[in-house]
Each structure stands twice: as C-alpha cells, then as structure tokens.
Amino acid sequence: MGKVKIGIIGTGSISNMHMAGYTRLENVEVVAACDIKEERVKEFAKRYHIPNVFTDYNEMLKMKDLDAVSVTTWNNIHAPASIAALNAGKHVLCEKPLALNAKQAQEMVEASKKSGKLLMVGFCRRFGENAIALKEMIDNGDLGNLYYAKTGCLRRWGNPGGWFSDKKRSGGGPVIDLGVHMIDLIRYLSGKPKAVSVTASTFNSMGMRPEVKGIQKYNSADYSEFNDVEDCATSIIKFDNGMTLFFETSWVQNIKEDSLYLELFGDKAGAKMEPEFELYESRYNYLRNTKPILDPNGSGFEHNFIEETKHFISCITDGTKCINPAEDGLELMKIIDAIYQSAETGHEVIL
Ligand SMILES: NC(=O)c1ccc[n+]([C@@H]2O[C@H](COP(=O)([O-])OP(=O)(O)OC[C@H]3O[C@@H](n4cnc5c(N)ncnc54)[C@H](O)[C@@H]3O)[C@@H](O)[C@H]2O)c1
Structure with missing residues (x-):
C-alpha cells in the first residue's frame, strides 16, 4: 500500500505526542485534523502542515483518502468518535481509557469486529x-x-x-x-x-x-x-x-x-x-x-508514543499482531x- 493517511480527532496536548510518532514515519501522511475548537485545530494544522481541517469528525470521516485516525479527545468522545470511524472503514488508535465505562468499551469492540478494522488502545507504557x-x-x-x-x-x-x-x-x-x-x-x-x-x-x-x-x-x-x-x-x-x-x-x-x-x-x-x-x-x-x-x-x-504509533502503522501495513487490542481496554x-x-x-x- 502507499502512504497510510491519518486523521487526528482532538488536537489538544496529547495529539502532539501522536504527531511525534507519525511525523517520524516515512510511510505515513497526516492529512486531516479535527477539533471542536476551531482556532486550536487551525493552529495545529498550520504547525504540522496538515491540509484538511474540520470541527466535526463526522465530516472528516467522509474523506475517502483517509485510512486511520487517532482519537485524542476527552474520554467521553472516545466511544462515539471511534465507533463512527470504524463504521466509516477507518482503523483507530484510541487514547486510554478506552471509554467512560465497560458498556461503551464493549460497543467499541463490537464495532471493530463488525467493520474488520483495527481498534488499538493507547496503553503507551x-x-x-x-x-x-x-x-x-x-x-x-x-x-x-x-x-x-x-x-x-x-x-x-x-x-x-x-x-x-x-x-x-x-x-x-x-x-x-x-x-x-x-x-x-x-x-x-x-x-x-x-x-x-x-x-x-x-x-x-x-x-x-x-x-x-x-x-x-x-x-x-x-x-x-x-x-x-x-x-x-x-x-x-x-x-x-x-x-x-x-x-x-x-x-x-x-x-x-x-x-x-x-x-x-x-x-x-x-x-x-x-x-x-x-x-x-x-x-x-x-x-x-x-x-x-x-x-x-x-x-x-x-x-513510548513513538513506538506506539509505529506499532499501530505496522499492524495496518504488515498485518503485525496488535499488542494493544481493544479487548484489553475493555478488561x-x-x-x-x-x-x-x-x-x-x-x-x-x-x-
Ligand atoms: N497515554 C497517555 O499517557 C496520555 C496522557 C495524557 C492524556 N491522555 C489521554 O488523551 C486524551 C486527551 O487528553 P489531553 O490531555 O490531550 O486533553 P486536551 O484537553 O488537551 O485535548 C483534548 C482535545 O479534544 C478536543 N475535543 C473534545 N471533544 C471533541 C470532539 N467531539 N471532536 C473533536 N475534538 C474534541 C478538545 O477541544 C481538546 O482540544 C484523554 O483521553 C487522555 O486520557 C493519554
């Protein structure tokens, strides 16, 4: 496959650590960024030269040329954003905790199984x-x-x-x-x-x-x-x-x-x-x-973030077995x- 096209959902503090990983990988291009705070996402996109900016992740997920997303939002958005991304056929690296509770986490695991796309939980340690x-x-x-x-x-x-x-x-x-x-x-x-x-x-x-x-x-x-x-x-x-x-x-x-x-x-x-x-x-x-x-x-x-994002991409491109499957986030x-x-x-x- 060509370059893996990534979108970032939530451009606050920790998204910068995901970028520290993605920007080191030659086979990755971060093509989109989304945050409900327009000024913040614009500034983030400018800093990392990201061409597409959104304030609604559902709009971002309509992009055909997008393979995977990092979900780096507040915890209550992890489940809805990850499920929407999986349903749109994107792989997901979701920050810890996987969700607000086990019920939401179970729904995320099911969405991953149904879509056949990877849902990896960000246990970076x-x-x-x-x-x-x-x-x-x-x-x-x-x-x-x-x-x-x-x-x-x-x-x-x-x-x-x-x-x-x-x-x-x-x-x-x-x-x-x-x-x-x-x-x-x-x-x-x-x-x-x-x-x-x-x-x-x-x-x-x-x-x-x-x-x-x-x-x-x-x-x-x-x-x-x-x-x-x-x-x-x-x-x-x-x-x-x-x-x-x-x-x-x-x-x-x-x-x-x-x-x-x-x-x-x-x-x-x-x-x-x-x-x-x-x-x-x-x-x-x-x-x-x-x-x-x-x-x-x-x-x-x-x-740890550099290695985590490298592993996520290798799971997508080489079929490497994910060491941080969503099931661990659910447990x-x-x-x-x-x-x-x-x-x-x-x-x-x-x-
Ligand atoms: N792995 C780690 O060690 C580690 C460390 C810090 C934070 N985290 C996790 O990362 C996540 C983010 O933490 P943070 O410190 O970056 O918080 P933050 O507040 O700095 O950033 C979160 C961003 O999400 C945005 N956001 C909220 N709702 C959104 C939505 N619907 N769509 C798009 N963007 C939305 C906010 O506007 C904000 O910019 C949390 O889940 C946190 O637990 C993990």
Whole structure:
C-alpha cells in the first residue's frame, strides 16, 4: 500500500505526542485534523502542515483518502468518535481509557469486529523498554509464579481541572486517568489474567485545592475549577491466576511528594519496574539484588508514543499482531467500573 493517511480527532496536548510518532514515519501522511475548537485545530494544522481541517469528525470521516485516525479527545468522545470511524472503514488508535465505562468499551469492540478494522488502545507504557524487559523476564519464568503485585501513582497536588475533573466528560478522577495505566501494566506483565473480585474505596476529602500557592501544576488546556471526581482511591484486586494486586492513586493527598511505583512478586524473584528497575532474587542460597542496565531514554514519555504509533502503522501495513487490542481496554474498563461500584456500595464486587 502507499502512504497510510491519518486523521487526528482532538488536537489538544496529547495529539502532539501522536504527531511525534507519525511525523517520524516515512510511510505515513497526516492529512486531516479535527477539533471542536476551531482556532486550536487551525493552529495545529498550520504547525504540522496538515491540509484538511474540520470541527466535526463526522465530516472528516467522509474523506475517502483517509485510512486511520487517532482519537485524542476527552474520554467521553472516545466511544462515539471511534465507533463512527470504524463504521466509516477507518482503523483507530484510541487514547486510554478506552471509554467512560465497560458498556461503551464493549460497543467499541463490537464495532471493530463488525467493520474488520483495527481498534488499538493507547496503553503507551507497554512500549517502554522497562516494560518490554520485565515482560521478557516474566514470560521466561524468571520470577516464577506471581502471587502479589503493588502499584501506585500518587500526586500531592495535581488535579488538572477542566474536562479531567468533570465526571460527565472524564468518567472519573485519578483512577480512570492514572490508574488505568498502572493496572493495565500489571495485567499485561503478568500474562493478562482476568480480575475476579475488586474491593475499593474512593475519597472526595480534599477537593481540587485551587487555593494552593507557591508551586505550579499541569492544568488542562481548557482549565476550569469544576470538580466532581474522586481525589484519591485504594483497591485490592484479585485475579484468576491467583495474584492479588494492591493499587492506590491520587491527584490531591497530604503526602511528602509525588510517587510512582510498580512491583511484582513471584516465588522465584521479585521485580520493581518503577521508580527504578531492580530484581530481588537468590543464587546458591545467597539473597541478591540485581539491576539490569537499560537505556534511560528507552522508557520516556515521547519514546513510548513513538513506538506506539509505529506499532499501530505496522499492524495496518504488515498485518503485525496488535499488542494493544481493544479487548484489553475493555478488561480495564470492567475493573475500573468495579472500583467505582465497590467504592459506592461499600462492598466487594465479584466479576
Ligand atoms: N497515554 C497517555 O499517557 C496520555 C496522557 C495524557 C492524556 N491522555 C489521554 O488523551 C486524551 C486527551 O487528553 P489531553 O490531555 O490531550 O486533553 P486536551 O484537553 O488537551 O485535548 C483534548 C482535545 O479534544 C478536543 N475535543 C473534545 N471533544 C471533541 C470532539 N467531539 N471532536 C473533536 N475534538 C474534541 C478538545 O477541544 C481538546 O482540544 C484523554 O483521553 C487522555 O486520557 C493519554
């Protein structure tokens, strides 16, 4: 096939990371961009020399010379835009979370099957070299049987506001924004077990704290202080491979500093992937810690997007098996629905 013709739906912050990938690929041409904000999409198209500009994705999807789209909108537009694109015969790379909930995600998976077009979910962290290395070790049995994992992504003061903190448009707070990556990584690394039960608490104790002075935080492009999502959450998730995951996340919490951690424990060894890669094992009955040497840039934000878009295009052009199929996005939405349901009812949710 000739060049793969791409359209971008949603030209806010993260679309620039998709462009960082697409613009590096010789067999790709980004031919269209769409955003409901006319000024923003015009400026984006000018920056990247994109010839066709739209404010309605349904108009963009009428383009015959368009093979695939990136959906990089607010979360509530992921399902309608992806389904419209699939129905119009386009392949879709949709940002995480796949949808607002599992019901929408299921409809997306069905639209992909019906159209025969690829729906890939943007779990970009799977493309980090740290994740690739750890997956290879786990797949080769270096950790033995995995029975426990823990992961967290905690911010002391980091609610981005705007659509992120408006539940109608986001589906929730740090659980659906940050947690989706961390829980996905645990599932992916441990061989994609299915969750069988979820117990969770979410807290709306701190709010957004816009009054905080002295430091800067990342604010959404269309910043507002409306906030009806959780500011913190904790959960125990049990999987059908016998593994239990402890998970916690926050946007606002009285902690010393922000932190990110991910650890998996097997009966042969333990591994920490974040904040730094370490293995805890034993040889000749001596306990020892080892530290694989990895390229420090190989797991960076932009690197992961470059690899993710490269993989998406290779799935389209070479029939490469997609490592981020929409079904994985759906499994995550089931877990996230269960976290919110358990928090609301105060009971364990059996999946
Ligand atoms: N993979 C990652 O690590 C990562 C990081 C950041 C954001 N994201 C995801 O990317 C998505 C976008 O996040 P962002 O930070 O770029 O937000 P953003 O607010 O900067 O950009 C979203 C854009 O979507 C546009 N939009 C809204 N409705 C639209 C519609 N109907 N048609 C066309 N455009 C529409 C908005 O006007 C805005 O310009 C979210 O789903 C977010 O979860 C993923």
